Amino acid sequence: QKEVEQNSGPLSVPEGAIASLNCTYSDRGSQSFFWYRQYSGKSPELIMFIYSNGDKEDGRFTAQLNKASQYVSLLIRDSQPSDSATYLCALINTGTASKLTFGTGTRLQVTL
């Protein structure tokens, strides 16, 4: 079992809809969770981070964390074609000296 699991997609949503990206993880010692957006040929760009159970909102983005279910998600409201990218879920475990462990990413396509 991989440490961080994501559906590779592509996830296709129409413009204006809500995109829901999901991530599960195996290590209960994981304490910090990050969502990065990566356009093709570009480097990962930090979108959101969340440390506590519940929801965290920033503009059109909402991160949701449920440590009991070992589940973290990213919601994108009012999806735009410019949101089309690969979204990487990443986490930091206690005792791993701050390194990020990434999933393989979910490719999102926002259609007109």
Next chain:
Amino acid sequence: GAGVSQSPRYKVAKRGQDVALRCDPISGHVSLFWYQQALGQGPEFLTYFQNEAQLDKSGLPSDRFFAERPEGSVSTLKIQRTQQEDSAVYLCASSQSSGTQPQHFGDGTRLSIL
């Protein structure tokens, strides 16, 4: 600087050659990380510095890979006797401190070994 700067952006080398990749982190950032990203995969951790100290090098694939950050600022990742499987994008990230602070990535170096 405003962001993490990496150079060169692209590097082509023949198998067996040595290469050096440079990373200039965000000014004042204590922690610096190197990751390797293969096509279609998420980045994989290579090594981590806190200031000049290399605290974790568990992700380096072989002893051909070496990283340093002698003055706690700029870092260099060196790959000796390159092999085709070393072809990947090498990403550098920095964060303000250790622990769980968000990491910010540079544009990466795309390394191709012929």
